[in-house]
Amino acid sequence: MNQELRELYQQVILDHNKSPRNFRQMENATQHAEGYNPLCGDHIDVYLLIEDGIVKDVSFKGEGCAISKASASLMTQILKGKTKEEAEKLFEKFHDMVTGKLGENPEIDELGKLAVLAGVQEFPVRVKCASLAWHTMMNALHNKEEKVSTE
Amino acid sequence: MNTEVETVAAVSKMKYDVNKIREDFPILKKRVHDKNLVYLDNAATTQKPTYVIDRVNKYYTTMNANIHRGVHALSQEATEAFEGARIQIKQFINALGKNQIIFTRGTTESINLVASSYGRANVKEGDEIIISHMEHHSNIVPWQLLCKEKNAKLRIIPINDNGELMYEEFEKLVNKKTKFISIVYVSNSLGTVNDVKRIINYAHQFNIPVLVDAAQAVNHIKVDVQDLDCDFLAFSGHKIYGPTGIGALFGKVELLEAMPPYQGGGDMISKVTFEETTYNELPHKFEAGTPDIAGAIGLGAAIEYVSKIGIENIKNHETSLLEYASNQIAEIPGLRIIGNAKEKTSVISFVFENIHPHDIGTFLDFEGVAIRTGHHCTQPVMQRFKIPATSRASFAMYNTKEEVDVLVNGLKKIIEVFG
Numbered sequence: 001m002n003q004e005l006r007e008l009y010q011q012v013i014l015d016h017n018k019s020p021r022n023f024r025q026m027e028n029a030t031q032h033a034e035g036y037n038p039l040c041g042d043h044i045d046v047y048l049l050i051e052d053g054i055v056k057d058v059s060f061k062g063e064g065c066a067i068s069k070a071s072a073s074l075m076t077q078i079l080k081g082k083t084k085e086e087a088e089k090l091f092e093k094f095h096d097m098v099t100g101k102l103g104e105n106p107e108i109d110e111l112g113k114l115a116v117l118a119g120v121q122e123f124p125v126r127v128k129c130a131s132l133a134w135h136t137m138m139n140a141l142h143n144k145e146e147k148v149s150t151e
Numbered sequence: 152m153n154t155e156v157e158t159v160a161a162v163s164k165m166k167y168d169v170n171k172i173r174e175d176f177p178i179l180k181k182r183v184h185d186k187n188l189v190y191l192d193n194a195a196t197t198q199k200p201t202y203v204i205d206r207v208n209k210y211y212t213t214m215n216a217n218i219h220r221g222v223h224a225l226s227q228e229a230t231e232a233f234e235g236a237r238i239q240i241k242q243f244i245n246a247l248g249k250n251q252i253i254f255t256r257g258t259t260e261s262i263n264l265v266a267s268s269y270g271r272a273n274v275k276e277g278d279e280i281i282i283s284h285m286e287h288h289s290n291i292v293p294w295q296l297l298c299k300e301k302n303a304k305l306r307i308i309p310i311n312d313n314g315e316l317m318y319e320e321f322e323k324l325v326n327k328k329t330k331f332i333s334i335v336y337v338s339n340s341l342g343t344v345n346d347v348k349r350i351i352n353y354a355h356q357f358n359i360p361v362l363v364d365a366a367q368a369v370n371h372i373k374v375d376v377q378d379l380d381c382d383f384l385a386f387s388g389h390k391i392y393g394p395t396g397i398g399a400l401f402g403k404v405e406l407l408e409a410m411p412p413y414q415g416g417g418d419m420i421s422k423v424t425f426e427e428t429t430y431n432e433l434p435h436k437f438e439a440g441t442p443d444i445a446g447a448i449g450l451g452a453a454i455e456y457v458s459k460i461g462i463e464n465i466k467n468h469e470t471s472l473l474e475y476a477s478n479q480i481a482e483i484p485g486l487r488i489i490g491n492a493k494e495k496t497s498v499i500s501f502v503f504e505n506i507h508p509h510d511i512g513t514f515l516d517f518e519g520v521a522i523r524t525g526h527h528c529t530q531p532v533m534q535r536f537k538i539p540a541t542s543r544a545s546f547a548m549y550n551t552k553e554e555v556d557v558l559v560n561g562l563k564k565i566i567e568v569f570g
Contacts, residue, residue: 001568002184002517009510009568017569018505040509040525041539063539065507066569129509 007119008126009066012074017066022059022076031143035062035136037128042068046136055079055087058137065129067120072133074114079137087141090114091134097121098130167464173549175200175456186519189554194339194367194498194545195523196389199453203393206452210445217441219418233444236451237434240399243454244384245375250404250433254442257398258366259289261385262333264400264437265362266293268410269383270331276302278330283308283316283345284535285338288528290364294333303330310535314341314490322353329354332361336368340527340543341490342473342498344372351380360406366390370547371469371496373462376401388446392547393453397446400437407433414439457548465548469497472546476555480544483562489541497546500527506569508542511562518561520554 001009026032026047035044044062048055058076063069075094079087094114096102100121120130173179176198181188190198210232216225218233234249241249255261270293274280280294284307291305298305306329308321332354337344351361360382365374370391376384383406387398402410412419412430416439422429430436457465476499481488489500502508508524515522523543526533533539544558 005514005517008513014569040507041530041533042509043539063507065509067510069507123513126509126513 004119004122008123010116010119012113012116013066013070016070016073020060020069020073022073023061024059025061026057026059029057029059031140033136033140035132035139037064037068037132039128040065042129042132044068044072044133044136046072046133046140048137048140050084050141053084055082055084060133064132065126067117067126067129068132071117071130074117075133075137078112078114084141087137091138094134095131098127167460167468169468169549169551172460173551175202176549177201177204179549183519183521184517186517187557189518189520189557191544191546191550191554191558192521192523193547193550194390194527194543196395197370197392197547198549199392199394199449200456202456203449203452207394207445207449210448215445218444219435229444232448232451233442236447236454239451239454243374243458244369244401245377246401247377248404251401251407253400253402253407253434253437254447255385255398255400256396256443257387257389258287258364258385259387261383261398261400262290262362262364263293264413265333265383265385265402266297268413268437269360269406270294270297271300272409272411274298274301274303274330277328278303279306279324279326279328280304281306281308281321281324281329281332281334283321283334284310285314285316285341285343285345285529285532286333286335287339287364287366288530290333290335291531294331304328307531308334310343310532313492314338314343314532315492316343316345316350318346318349321350325353325357325359329357329359332359333364334361335364335366336374337365337371337496338490338529338532339367339498340500340529340532340541341492342495342500342545343490343492344368344494344496346494347381348379355380360403367496367498370457370465371462372466382406388450388453391450391453391457393450394443394446397443397450399450404433407437412439413437416440418442460548468548469546469550472550472552472555473497473499475552476544476546476558479555479559480562483559483566485566486562489536489538497550498543499545500541500543502538502541503566506565508540510569511542511565514565514568515558515561518557518564520558520561522558 029047030050031048042064047059049057058079060072098120214228216229218230237249240252306324309317354361362383363381365386369386384401389395419439421431485504512524
């Protein structure tokens with residue numbers, strides 16, 4: 001496989017695509033939002049359970065490409081236990097990473113496993129795939145009812 | 152004109168030489184990600200032969216001037232070339248007169264012109280317009296806008312699981328309130344060739360005019376507006392090896408004459424005072440402003456080129472490619488072809504159980520293969536088949552069986568990675 005392609009489709013991503021974590025509807029969610037990418041028809045529901053300003057649980061449902069599914073799956077893992085403010089900061093950092101704002105060798109310690117998605121910055125048309133779950137999560141976090149659209 | 156006919160006759164006797172045709176398309180030599188370009192996104196837009204590129208270049212380098220009314224030599228030359236392209240189109244689709252050919256920006260604008268001009272003048276509250284479930288958004292939204300404005304109703308001809316129109320259902324939809332039918336000739340996402348003649352014949356029993364969206368038809372099959380007896384027909388230049396930004400609308404004279412103008416401006420008038428304006432004769436009544444002169448000339452050249460190769464020869468070549476590709480693709484495990492109509496052009500839409508079209512598109516790109524992934528501007532088709540998107544390979548006159556092999560091998564590699 002080509003190097004650039006290998007960077008995009010790392011084993012972790014392929015794994016999360018095949019067996020997405022926290023892939024379920026949440027009955028007791030306190031917040032929920034729906035996201036849609038009209039370009040490829042991807043559709044996602046993000047559920048949050050927030051208690052005392054802390055993300056107690058997070059899950060998602062929907063369909064999408066490997067990048068969007070893996071991104072959503074990884075997001076649910078990292079957000080659990082974070083405060084609202086921390087979640088917002090992570091969103092910004094993640095967004096900066098996939099849009100290439102952190103440069104070639106980003107300091108991504110705090111992004112943890114999310115760093116596997118850094119390869120997306122080489123594929124401008126796929127940035128929306130990686131960020132759909134995050135934008136939807138932000139809407140859920142702020143309890144916005146309107147549908148997120150990447151267009 | 153005589154030499155033209157002779158050339159066509161001479162070429163059509165020759166064997167179809169795809170490698171020779173490929174030589175005519177400079178972009179096919181391009182390399183993508185260190186691989187030979189395999190361009191299989193022809194239903195989105197076709198590549199341009201040197202014949203077209205040179206003609207556009209020649210226009211700008213030797214005859215650029217605004218058309219009509221100019222008394223100088225350049226303007227006359229440009230006008231002649233522009234009007235010459237109109238005649239090419241007229242002959243290509245077998246229209247009776249060149250005044251029936253209106254230059255537009257493409258199929259979308261052609262349909263909007265009819266919806267806006269004919270539609271607004273003739274559709275009233277409670278009336279109905281019929282389209283089908285397999286229309287491109289460009290043949291849905293203009294009618295929706297009209298229906299909303301007039302409080303009219305849009306009725307939809309259903310399609311079966313093979314992606315074919317359900318003609319009996321269509322006949323049931325037609326009633327006294329039906330004022331217009333707009334139907335696609337060839338589906339861009341399924342490849343289905345519709346029996347538009349059957350639709351037209353039925354509609355005409357009730358004096359209902361029919362527009363045919365021929366965007367995906369003119370480059371694959373012989374389109375004859377007199378044989379079809381369609382009232383309007385729309386197509387785009389860039390899908391038939393011509394430039395983008397230019398297309399045409401064919402219309403029956405009596406309908407076009409009765410229709411109000413679409414846009415106002417220069418060229419579409421014969422006399423203007425602040426009290427009153429009289430409109431120019433057909434086709435100029437519908438061509439306000441300076442048109443895409445180079446584009447029209449390029450489109451004329453593209454039609455000449457296609458005619459020289461012969462649309463029947465192109466069709467035969469593409470049919471054998473479709474057969475070869477369909478057989479190979481159908482054997483790939485986990486793959487399902489969407490659109491299995493008996494009559495199809497060289498379009499294959501497919502989905503995998505567990506691999507998203509977007510991932511397929513990115514992977515194939517690294518094999519040099521350009522295909523389209525997504526809803527192909529036919530979201531209702533995706534809804535009908537309960538899928539978010541498909542991958543679509545579409546073949547043109549210059550594609551080869553070797554290129555099909557590259558596609559198929561690429562798909563097999565993808566299964567290895569995602570499997």
